[in-house]
Amino acid sequence: xxxxxxxxxxxxxxxxxxxxxxxxxxxxxxxxxxxxxxxxxxxxxxxxxxxxxxxxxxxxxxxxxxxxxxxxxxxxxxxxxxxxxxxxxxxxxxxxxxxxxxxxxxxxxxxxxxxxxxxxxxxxxxxxxxxxxxxxxxxxxxxxxxxxxxxxxxxxxxxxxxxxxxxxxxxxxxxxxxxxxxxxxxxxxxxxxxxxxxxxxxxxxxxxxxxxxxxxxxxxxxxxxxxxxxxxxxxxxxxxxxxxxxxxxxxxxxxxxxxxxxxxxxxxxxxxxxxxxxxxxxxxxxxxxxxxxxxxxxxxxxxxxxxxxxxxxxxxxxxx
Amino acid sequence: xxxxxxxxxxxxxxxxxxxxxxxxxxxxxxxxxxxxxxxxxxxxxxxxxxxxxxxxxxxxxxxxxxxxxxxxxxxxxxxxxxxxxxxxxxxxxxxxxxxxxxxxxxxxxxxxxxxxxxxxxxxxxxxxxxxxxxxxxxxxxxxxxxxxxxxxxxxxxxxxxxxxxxxxxxxxxxxxxxxxxxxxxxxxxxxxxxxxxxxxxxxxxxxxxxxxxxxxxxxxxxxxxxxxxxxxxxxxxxxxxxx
Numbered sequence: 002x003x004x005x006x007x008x009x010x011x012x013x014x015x016x017x018x019x020x021x022x023x024x025x026x027x028x029x030x031x032x033x034x035x036x037x038x039x040x041x042x043x044x045x046x047x048x049x050x051x052x053x054x055x056x057x058x059x060x061x062x063x064x065x066x067x068x069x070x071x072x073x074x075x076x077x078x079x080x081x082x083x084x085x086x087x088x089x090x091x092x093x094x095x096x097x098x099x100x101x102x103x104x105x106x107x108x109x110x111x112x113x114x115x116x117x118x119x120x121x122x123x124x125x126x127x128x129x130x131x132x133x134x135x136x137x138x139x140x141x142x143x144x145x146x147x148x149x150x151x152x153x154x155x156x157x158x159x160x161x162x163x164x165x166x167x168x169x170x171x172x173x174x175x176x177x178x179x180x181x182x183x184x185x186x187x188x189x190x191x192x193x194x195x196x197x198x199x200x201x202x203x204x205x206x207x208x209x210x211x212x213x214x215x216x217x218x219x220x221x222x223x224x225x226x227x228x229x230x231x232x233x234x235x236x237x238x239x240x241x242x243x244x245x246x247x248x249x250x251x252x253x254x255x256x257x258x259x260x261x262x263x264x265x266x267x268x269x270x271x272x273x274x275x276x277x278x279x280x281x282x283x284x285x286x287x288x289x290x291x292x293x294x295x296x297x298x299x300x301x302x303x304x305x306x307x308x309x310x311x312x313x314x315x316x317x318x319x320x321x
Numbered sequence: 322x323x324x325x326x327x328x329x330x331x332x333x334x335x336x337x338x339x340x341x342x343x344x345x346x347x348x349x350x351x352x353x354x355x356x357x358x359x360x361x362x363x364x365x366x367x368x369x370x371x372x373x374x375x376x377x378x379x380x381x382x383x384x385x386x387x388x389x390x391x392x393x394x395x396x397x398x399x400x401x402x403x404x405x406x407x408x409x410x411x412x413x414x415x416x417x418x419x420x421x422x423x424x425x426x427x428x429x430x431x432x433x434x435x436x437x438x439x440x441x442x443x444x445x446x447x448x449x450x451x452x453x454x455x456x457x458x459x460x461x462x463x464x465x466x467x468x469x470x471x472x473x474x475x476x477x478x479x480x481x482x483x484x485x486x487x488x489x490x491x492x493x494x495x496x497x498x499x500x501x502x503x504x505x506x507x508x509x510x511x512x513x514x515x516x517x518x519x520x521x522x523x524x525x526x527x528x529x530x531x532x533x534x535x536x537x538x539x540x541x542x543x544x545x546x547x548x549x550x551x552x553x554x555x556x557x558x559x560x561x562x563x564x
Contacts, residue, residue: 065408259408277417280416
């Protein structure tokens with residue numbers, strides 16, 4: 002087994018990490034190559050602790066406008082507490098909907114409240130788990146989720162896989178995704194190119210599927226092309242239905258008040274601003290945001306407006 | 322008193338140390354926001370429930386009222402807005418209870434106004450229904466005159482009610498003009514039909530016939546004396562009931 006040389010400073014950091022957080026080994030080499038990206042050393046399990054208690058993350062504000070999501074998170078926390086593991090983990094979650102509903106926002110809320118890093122991974126044609134070629138000198142960069150785990154030295158990040166209905170994925174890509182997400186097999190996921198067995202069972206997978214609505218930012222009219230509904234690839238869908246949860250998000254009118262309030266709370270909380278006046282200010286500013294579609298403003302616009310309003314409230318110059 | 326997010330978080334952390342998940346598997350936590358009314362106090366509660374029991378409860382808003390009636394009104398007004406519980410409870414935790422009080426005042430007022438409107442509408446409808454029933458009742462009990470023909474004879478009948486009318490009295494004539502002559506007089510006696518019916522309870526049909534015909538003849542004579550008779554076969558043709 003070839004082990005990459007390790008400098009003293011890295012080792013120190015490693016020791017500190019292991020001392021401070023619960024940690025686990027996620028990689029085991031299979032062939033002649035060494036484990037890539039320093040994954041042969043333990044990675045931390047972040048989040049968890051008091052956040053998993055019923056009055057921690059499951060009771061946190063900011064997500065009430067997505068029906069059922071809080072329940073999903075509460076159940077995830079409960080299972081995690083009972084499992085004896087530390088660190089946050091949730092079953093696979095699919096967030097499906099048009100652009101401008103709250104898919105990205107919901108994932109951010111989970112990550113911030115769980116205390117784990119979040120990575121967005123666009124799923125493209127090159128997302129494939131293939132064995133190395135005939136010429137052994139040519140190697141591939143490990144898949145992005147693996148790189149992500151190594152980059153923050155965390156065994157349980159939230160990884161958001163971005164799918165788009167405009168760009169259907171190949172069967173090979175879908176198979177790769179399923180093998181990474183499936184909780185029955187992903188604790189022994191084999192990176193074929195790197196010849197390494199990786200434990201991906203602690204990663205909280207979120208699959209985001211983006212639908213499409215035309216025209217962007219325009220008012221609805223008769224000539225508007227039809228909406229492209231967001232759908233999960235079939236194999237991925239059956240897997241997530243069986244082992245996790247799928248949420249079809251819509252910009253419903255009856256929760257639009259709550260949505261605005263939740264965005265204000267979350268943006269303030271993410272900036273560590275917790276006084277009532279700031280939230281009230283941001284909330285008031287958001288109520289002024291024009292709605293490009295009937296009863297619905299894109300969540301991204303709301304968040305941007307909230308950040309502006311917060312910066313204005315704080316009087317800081319570095320407006321986002 | 323305003324409760325900031327920090328305080329809320331601190332409160333949550335305190336509960337976190339106390340509360341734990343129930344140790345039974347297979348019970349999914351449920352998130353509920355509910356409204357309750359105890360005496361004159363209305364409360365909005367956010368709770369996580371497991372198997373029907375609250376694991377964590379946070380009182381998002383509480384308001385007490387001067388009278389039980391006021392509290393009941395508020396409770397009823399807010400109960401009809403269940404889909405806004407989440408919004409109100411989040412607002413209460415962030416902006417403080419005054420915010421909810423402010424937001425709900427309008428709702429309660431609107432609810433009371435609507436309830437009054439509704440009550441008025443119901444009262445109006447009941448009144449309408451009452452009048453209709455009364456009219457129906459009246460139609461069922463009032464006596465009317467009917468022109469009938471039976472085996473070549475011309476009949477005038479007094480009948481009570483409209484459907485399945487009850488025959489009170491009848492008189493038969495050989496010629497239609499005879500009947501019309503009698504009708505010229507009887508038509509103006511409708512105020513007395515009940516009196517005739519009363520008479521029929523003990524007396525016979527013929528007795529009443531005699532009495533009425535006599536009255537008619539007397540009237541005809543007196544009208545003629547006054548010079549108002551029209552003469553011919555129907556002397557009371559232009560008579561309009563005056564005496």
